[in-house]
Amino acid sequence: MPRFSAEEITEAYAGFHQQVAGFTASGDWHGYADLFTEDATYVEHAYGTFRGREEIRRWSVRTMTSFPGRLMTGFPIAWQTVDLERSRLICEVGNPMPDPGDGSQHSESNLTIMTYAGDGLFSREEDVYNPLRFLRTTLRWAAIAEAHGRLDDEGRAYVATYGGSPTAG
Numbered sequence: 153m154p155r156f157s158a159e160e161i162t163e164a165y166a167g168f169h170q171q172v173a174g175f176t177a178s179g180d181w182h183g184y185a186d187l188f189t190e191d192a193t194y195v196e197h198a199y200g201t202f203r204g205r206e207e208i209r210r211w212s213v214r215t216m217t218s219f220p221g222r223l224m225t226g227f228p229i230a231w232q233t234v235d236l237e238r239s240r241l242i243c244e245v246g247n248p249m250p251d252p253g254d255g256s257q258h259s260e261s262n263l264t265i266m267t268y269a270g271d272g273l274f275s276r277e278e279d280v281y282n283p284l285r286f287l288r289t290t291l292r293w294a295a296i297a298e299a300h301g302r303l304d305d306e307g308r309a310y311v312a313t314y315g316g317s318p319t320a321g
Contacts, residue, residue, distance in 0.1 A: 154236040161234050161268045165241045168266070168274065169229065176226055181216040185209035188277070189269045195278040198286075219306040220290045223249045230261065239268045245279075247286070249293050253300020258293040260286045291315040 168187050175181045185208040188194070194202040199215065202208045215221045225248050232243035243266075248259035262281035269275035294311045297303040303311075 154239070156236075156239050156268055156270065158234040158236055161236075161239060161241050162232075164268055164272045164274070165232070165243075165266055167272055169227070172227055175216070176224065179217065179222065181213045182209065184212040184216070187274060189273050189275045192269075192274065193276045195276070197280060198283040219304075219310045220249070220293075223293075225250050241266045241268065249290075252293050252297035253302045254296055256296060258289050260289045287314060 171183065171187055175184055185192075185205040188205055188208055190205055191203075192205065192208060194208045194211070196202070196211070199211060202211045216224075226246075228246040228248070230244040230246060232241055234241050243264050244261050245264050246259050246261050248257065252258065260281065262279045265276075265278040265280070266274050267276035291311060291314070294303055294307050294315070297307065298311075
């Protein structure tokens with residue numbers, strides 16, 4: 153017998169997603185970790201595994217307030233499904249970046265697996281994606297932004313670290 157209904161899991165994730173939209177709009181990601189249980193696990197294949205709210209908080213604030221995370225304009229859901237047996241919601245999430253100056257669109261998606269724990273909280277998140285595709289997209293965006301005077305010093309430093317020059321990619 154499933155612990156939670158599909159409706160409860162779906163509604164909890166809709167609330168979660170609405171909170172994320174607020175963090176995106178404000179740029180303040182401190183509350184993100186509070187959407188998880190105290191003992192939650194966050195698996196991020198490029199950055200590692202984070203255990204507990206405070207590790208999740210440190211990672212999310214650092215990542216989402218620096219280049220390129222701070223550039224994400226939203227996280228649109230392409231599709232989602234519920235795995236009742238495991239209390240999970242699985243979805244495809246977009247990661248669009250703003251117009252770099254020429255009207256082009258740049259985004260990569262990931263699969264997100266959320267494990268619901270009840271009371272509107274999640275005990276686990278896992279993001280599955282190809283980091284190299286994300287890097288190439290970010291470098292393409294940065295090259296166009298640089299050509300249009302929209303790449304800041306933090307973006308240039310990212311490109312120097314991961315791409316060699318702002319025109320790489």
